[in-house]
Amino acid sequence: MARAVLSNWSEGRYCEIIFIDLTHKFDVMHFANHHLRHIILTQNDEIVLTPEEENAAVQKSLESITLLNCHSLEQFEIAFTELEDLIWHNNNIGLLVIDGLERFYWEDCHQRLQRMSTYYKKWVTKLQQICQEHNLSCCFTVESSHLKTKAEVIIDYELKISKKDANGLSKLNNRIFFTDENGINFVDE
Amino acid sequence: MSKLQPIDKTELSEYSISLLNRCHIHTVSDFLNEKSEKLQNILKIKEAQVLDTKKLLRQIFGPEKQTLAQLFSHWISDGCLYKTGIDNLDSILGSESLQSGSIWEICGSSGVGKTQLALSVVINFVISKALPVLYIDTKLDFSAVRIRQMLESRCIGRNVYAGIMQLIKVERCLSAQGVLNILENFEKEMENKNATVMNINLIIIDSMPAAWFLLKANEDQLAGKWLLSRLTNLIYKFAQKYYVAVIIINLSVPIMTDGPLNKNSGDIQTQDSEEYDDPYGENAYSQERHQNGNLRPALGRYWQSVPRLRLSLGYGSKLELDKDDTLRYITVINSCYSATHIKCPVHLTAKGII
Numbered sequence: 001m002a003r004a005v006l007s008n009w010s011e012g013r014y015c016e017i018i019f020i021d022l023t024h025k026f027d028v029m030h031f032a033n034h035h036l037r038h039i040i041l042t043q044n045d046e047i048v049l050t051p052e053e054e055n056a057a058v059q060k061s062l063e064s065i066t067l068l069n070c071h072s073l074e075q076f077e078i079a080f081t082e083l084e085d086l087i088w089h090n091n092n093i094g095l096l097v098i099d100g101l102e103r104f105y106w107e108d109c110h111q112r113l114q115r116m117s118t119y120y121k122k123w124v125t126k127l128q129q130i131c132q133e134h135n136l137s138c139c140f141t142v143e144s145s146h147l148k149t150k151a152e153v154i155i156d157y158e159l160k161i162s163k164k165d166a167n168g169l170s171k172l173n174n175r176i177f178f179t180d181e182n183g184i185n186f187v188d189e
Numbered sequence: 190m191s192k193l194q195p196i197d198k199t200e201l202s203e204y205s206i207s208l209l210n211r212c213h214i215h216t217v218s219d220f221l222n223e224k225s226e227k228l229q230n231i232l233k234i235k236e237a238q239v240l241d242t243k244k245l246l247r248q249i250f251g252p253e254k255q256t257l258a259q260l261f262s263h264w265i266s267d268g269c270l271y272k273t274g275i276d277n278l279d280s281i282l283g284s285e286s287l288q289s290g291s292i293w294e295i296c297g298s299s300g301v302g303k304t305q306l307a308l309s310v311v312i313n314f315v316i317s318k319a320l321p322v323l324y325i326d327t328k329l330d331f332s333a334v335r336i337r338q339m340l341e342s343r344c345i346g347r348n349v350y351a352g353i354m355q356l357i358k359v360e361r362c363l364s365a366q367g368v369l370n371i372l373e374n375f376e377k378e379m380e381n382k383n384a385t386v387m388n389i390n391l392i393i394i395d396s397m398p399a400a401w402f403l404l405k406a407n408e409d410q411l412a413g414k415w416l417l418s419r420l421t422n423l424i425y426k427f428a429q430k431y432y433v434a435v436i437i438i439n440l441s442v443p444i445m446t447d448g449p450l451n452k453n454s455g456d457i458q459t460q461d462s463e464e465y466d467d468p469y470g471e472n473a474y475s476q477e478r479h480q481n482g483n484l485r486p487a488l489g490r491y492w493q494s495v496p497r498l499r500l501s502l503g504y505g506s507k508l509e510l511d512k513d514d515t516l517r518y519i520t521v522i523n524s525c526y527s528a529t530h531i532k533c534p535v536h537l538t539a540k541g542i543i
Contacts, residue, residue, distance in 0.1 A: 020252075024425035025291075025497050025525050028260045029268075062258035070252040071426040074190050074218060078251035081221045081243070106418040106491065109411060111190075145490060180528075 002035040002183075004095045005061045010044055014064040016092040020079055021069050023100035023141075028062070035183055036061050064092075073104040080126060087134045096131070098140040105146070116146040124153050190216040191250055200242050205232050217250045267432050269390065274313025275306075275542060277533035278500075278519050285498065285527035289390060289432035292424060292495065296439040296486040297502035302517055302537045303438050304330050306502055307393050309541030310436065311357060312339055314391050321356045322391045325371055327399040331359050342539040358389070365400045365416045369423065376427045389433065392424075396438035398487045414491060421495050439492075441484040441501065499523035505534070517542070 004015050019026075036058050040049065049057070066086060070076040087093055105119050120142060131138045144160070162171045169176050169187065176187040192215055193206045208231050214220055220228070225239045232239070255263075270286040272279045279286070287293060287310075297303045311322050324331060333354060340350055360371045378386040404413030424435050486492065486499065501520045509516050513536075520532035535542050 019257075023494065024429060027288075027526060028257055028264055030526055031257070032261055059258060062261050063256050065257040066254065067257055067260060068252040068254055069429070071422045074250060075252040077190075077218050078221060078247055082247055082251055082254065085244075085247075100494075104418070104422075106411070106414040107422075110415040113411075143490075143494065 001065065001095070001097055002031065002039050002061070005064050006036065006039050006043065006057070009040070009057055009061070010047065014060055014092070015094040016090060017065045017095045017097060018083060018086055018093060019065055019067050020076070020083075020096070020098045021067060021100075022076065022098065022103035024069070024071075026067075026099065032058050032062060038183070070104075073107045076104055080130070083130060087130075087136070093134075094137060096127070096136050096138040098127070098138070101140045101142040102146045120146040121153050124155070190218050192216055193220060196245070196249075199245060200232055200234055200238050208232060217246050221246060269432060269434075271314060271318070271391070271434060273310050274317060275309065275519075275535060277535055281519075281521065281531050281533045282498075282527060285524060287391075287434050287436070288497075289434050290429040291497040292428065292435045292437060294437045294439050294486065294496035294499045295502060296441045296499065296522075298441050298484060301502050301504060302542060303502055304328075304395055305537055306519075306535075306542045307395050307436060307438055308336065308339065309543070311391070311393060312336065312343075312353070312541060315353050315356045316345070318390070319356070320391070321358055321385065321389050322393065323375065323389050324357055324359045325368060325392065325394045326359055326361045327363060327368060327394070328396060329361060329363075330395065331361075338539060339541045342541075358385075363400065365404055365413065365420070368394060368397075368400055369416060369420055372420070372423050372427070376423070379427060379431050387431075392433055392435045394435070394437045396440065398440040401488060414489075417488065417491060421492075437496065440487040441503075442487045444483050444485050493523075496523070497525050498527070 001017055001019065005017055007015050037054065040054055040057050068079045068082060070079055083096070101123055102116070102120065105116060108114065108119060124140075127138050127140065130136065158173075160173055169178055171177070172184065172186075177184050178187065179185070193201065193209060195201055195203050195206060209215075209220065209228075212227075212231050214223055214228075214231075221243055225236055225243075228234075228239045229236055267289075269289045271288075272286055273282075295303050295306055307324075311324060314320070314322060336354060336357065337350060340353060345353070362368055362371060372392075375386060375389075375392075401413055401417065404416065427433060428435050484501075486501075499522050501522045503518050503520065504510055505513075505516045505518055515536040515538055517535050517537055518532045519535055521527065521529050523529060
């Protein structure tokens with residue numbers, strides 16, 4: 001999200017993002033003070049910013065991301081109608097981010113029993129329709145146990161994170177990485 | 190899903206709702222997903238009125254919408270960071286303090302001292318902040334005598350005992366639904382701006398498995414998962430809305446090395462229920478280890494990703510225990526924002542965990 005929102009900031013343009021948070025572990029302070037600042041400082045070596053300019057870039061980035069906090073399946077379903085409204089009124093929105101697509105599976109199962117893969121396919125299909133209709137990119141996270149029959153759903157780019165080993169290292173698409181306050185760092189870089 | 194209810198000063202009167210029901214539009218979601226032209230025809234109103242009604246319903250029933258800039262400024266003004274008061278633990282956590290709006294978990298094997306750790310954090314919190322704490326006791330383990338003993342050992346003046354103990358609000362229940370009822374009442378009281386409840390910034394649930402394991406019988410498995418999901422959403426909802434920190438006590442259980450946990454779960458409501466045979470995700474752990482050897486947090490795969498920070502309380506080696514049986518280790522086994530696989534020694538004493 002940090003890289004997307006700041007992708008054109010040196011030209012004074014900010015990609016706008018809609019972020020649907022279903023896991024509620026997002027930390028805005030950490031995002032602003034670590035991820036955004038790290039990208040602002042490292043993105044362009046030729047530009048040296050004053051603290052005021054840096055703060056202004058962080059502030060503008062934060063204003064460019066709309067957060068929809070969903071605490072129930074109903075709210076998540078309504079979020080999609082909210083999305084349509086937001087997208088129609090704002091041409092600058094370029095990215096839709098959803099954290100925890102599987103989060104309301106058990107709540108939905110309570111009303112109508114279904115496979116995890118069925119639930120996953122339903123929501124991914126909706127996302128694909130929205131992205132095609134409005135020419136958006138979408139990035140979502142999902143717990144891998146919901147992907148048993150993933151062959152039925154075509155995803156353009158798949159990033160798979162595997163479990164941490166005893167040293168605290170994980171793999172992202174078979175590349176070993178670790179995380180620190182600035183985000184993801186690959187060991188082979 | 191929320192059913193359509195009359196709303197004053199809107200197009201949604203009882204009569205309108207009965208017209209909508211006849212056209213199979215019963216819930217808020219049905220109304221919002223229905224085409225405006227159809228709604229105009231049913232209710233005989235203008236498009237602008239339909240759109241206004243939809244907008245109102247989205248505001249009432251939909252997700253909270255704000256920019257990250259607004260969230261940032263709310264956090265600056267209302268958010269809080271707390272320390273546990275256990276020096277070694279605070280030192281390894283660094284900037285990842287107990288943060289209002291987040292959920293922590295403390296897991297460990299039975300009898301290792303998890304409740305003592307929770308009580309220590311509670312006492313440290315009450316003493317340092319002079320704010321009330323809600324302690325939900327599902328094991329009927331909470332002991333005022335033990336609290337008093339901990340205060341006496343810390344050489345706290347007797348004249349403040351009553352004040353400290355009054356700030357620890359204990360609620361007892363024996364079921365998962367009971368825990369949810371307590372939290373739903375808590376949320377209602379917060380919405381009604383009950384002065385006592387508004388000051389509560391820390392909630393402890395001791396412990397989750399005590400209430401949820403009752404739901405692991407075959408016919409209750411899915412109900413247990415559903416209640417767990419509801420609990421998670423409810424806790425995060427008011428934790429973030431009212432800036433409350435939540436600590437949940439969980440059990441560490443042995444990882445299964447072979448076979449499913451429940452062999453007879455195939456008759457739950459549907460055929461080919463391979464995904465439902467293991468709703469707690471027990472089998473998923475047969476290949477995994479974490480630093481506590483062959484133990485994993487209970488409550489299954491869904492719960493794995495819920496807490497923002499997961500701490501494990503464990504014993505030292507046999508040699509260490511022979512020298513000092515009060516020694517324990519707290520290990521950070523999962524964290525969204527800090528380093529993991531680090532641990533610190535603590536001691537279980539009359540003062541609590543120090």
